[in-house]
Amino acid sequence: MSLTEPRSMLDLLNGFVTQLREAGLPVSLTENLDAMEAVQHIPLEDRDAFKYALAATLVKNQAHWRSFETVFEVYFSLRGPEYALSEAEGDSALDELWREMQDQSQAGDGRGGAGSLDALTPEEIAHLLMQALMNGDQALMRALAKQSVQRFAGMEPGRPVGGTYYLYRTLRNLDLDGMLEKLMQAMAERGDASSGLEQRLEREEYEHRISEFKAEVEAEIRRRLVADRGAEAMAKTLRKPLPEDVEFMHASREEMQSLRKALQPLTRKLAARLARKRRHGRRGPLDFRNTVRHSLSYGGVPAEPKFKYPRPAKPELMVVADISGSVAAFARFTLMLVYAISNQFSKVRSFVFIDGIDEVTDYFKSTEDIAEAIHRVNTEADVVWVDGHSDYGHAFEVFWDRHGREIGPKTTVLLLGDARNNYHASQSWVVKEIRAKARHVYWLNPEPRSYWNTGDSIVGEYGAHTDGIFECRNLRQLESFVEKLA
């Protein structure tokens, strides 16, 4: 129990805070001190309590929780057993099992498994797993997760392969999708879930258990990797960007999910902020009528001057977005964001193009569900003219022909895309004409600035006629642009 000594505890926590800072979490000095104080009140053998104590003092933003958890798991995964009292008083069997697994992974040989599990054939393992999933037997699930990693992942010390590779190998051997179907079948045979609703609920329960199992497998792989490579090296490879820093153009499917989740609270905040900004505008000139009216209560003395508050007109917005493959995700998020705060604009119209252009405003009008509207944009909009490769020039030309006269002095036009024109004619005169009529024209580009004007990108040529080109690689940049706009 050397770690309970103040000195080593201090070092340990300092190391942890350093890791957190490297992962991009802001931890101030006072918070660090608070954490030190907090852990003194917590029984150290209680791992969960320890984790919550650190979280409460060090992490002050829910979006950072995942990063914190990862760093915690990695940093303390090997130190776990040292915290545990060797003869724990009346702990649950689960903790016992966990500790056992810890001890083994620390021994490093990864052999031995949870007792008898070693002798089983793969079929028996699959059968056992199904049993465990069906009954929600968590202890067995953990043991099986450990066993399957040991068997299927094929982990070798010092091999420079990421954890995802091992995860993939393990899960491929287990065939969890097939498992779900089998579970559903077994349930149908038992016949205790007759109605569709029951079936749906059962299915979700199984899916939930399977995802728990997956998390267990992932944790096991992580533990082994940490044992192999050391916590510091692992923390680096596991570092994931915060949702607002994920790049639109390279987001994986999971990241897209988390982006979509991050978008909703963000729009809510943005709308609240914009509404507030509008209300708390500067003071305007003296409101003479109002001042005189109020002076009556002071016997005609204008004791309380009243001012006019400026009511800035809400801008009218036209969004013209490229939705071809590479930038589709970006266009989608921008449209979602713009429509989520559409009450900050007097009118929003949207157009999408690849090489042909189509107006999609009606999709958003006919439904309150933005996600559904976006889906319709992707499936129904008529955006292909010849070959379905981006042709900004043609799209802009058609836009000007059909809608050019609807642009007025109150209109702000947003052009979205990477301006990779496949070497077609640019027709940048259209942008110039638009700017002459509109209040502002902005170009939003989801590519990093260093890629602009390389290859077939001609964003500079279009950009010269706009009021500004903005790099919008992630949610954070997009948010700050939209805030400026409204």
Next chain:
Amino acid sequence: MAADPSPRFESVQQVRDGLRDLDYLADDGIAGVAYLADRLGKPVLVEGPAGTGKTQLAKSIAELTGARLVRLQCYEGLDESKALFEWNYKKQLLRIQADRASDSWSEIHDDIFSDEFLLTRPLLEAITADDPVVLLIDEVDRVEVETEALLLEILSDYQVSIPELGTIEAKQIPLVFLTSNNTRELSEALKRRCLYLHVDYPSLEREREIVLAKVPGVTEHLAEQIARIVRSIRSLDLKKAPSVSETLDWARTLMLLNIETIDEATAKETLHILLKYQTDIAKAAKELSVDE
């Protein structure tokens, strides 16, 4: 700063059990943070979606410790005179008029700026109280960023400075809870002074327990079903996911209707208790119907 003589709680487990007796089912995180708040003498910032029991937590802790709950409801435009203290102008005026002849100015001046003419508002009341109190600052995200600064002194040092009277220190360190619906980012200064607790929608097991504890007469089977359906609905992409309080409303409704097992028809008919937007209801109804 007045030293706290004895901690309120012995262990995390005690907090948890105590809250359970009051029908507030805390998970490890909630109980742990409440325990730490007492030990460290620090305020707790509770964040999370609406209707997950943030305010109720403060109320239950107050009940558990036998303390009085002092509540400050935040809103846009909240200022010093509503949150901290205010001079009782009318009384001061009366005092001056009452003996205009006798006293000298300096006496009157000393007199009218004394405790007698001070109207205490929730924050001041919480730290000057002799009996144990729990201070709840509700929906702190509604005040402007500038107003947040009002809270800083009391949160870090448990004292209030009044220009005319000097600094008033707390007689005892109250437990302080701040709740936020996260409509805006709170300032770093405020966050730094607080312990942070995020209360999310409960897990399936905890929600079932909550239903069992809060709705009298509900069967295990029904509670399980309710929790499952609610989890299923929350996983949809909705404008407003059902909160715990809405789950409880739904459970009570089902009890009133004498329903023991929920089938699709009942679920659809009573969805409007869980969901408050027409589009959400339509979507959930579509999802819950057979689509195998």
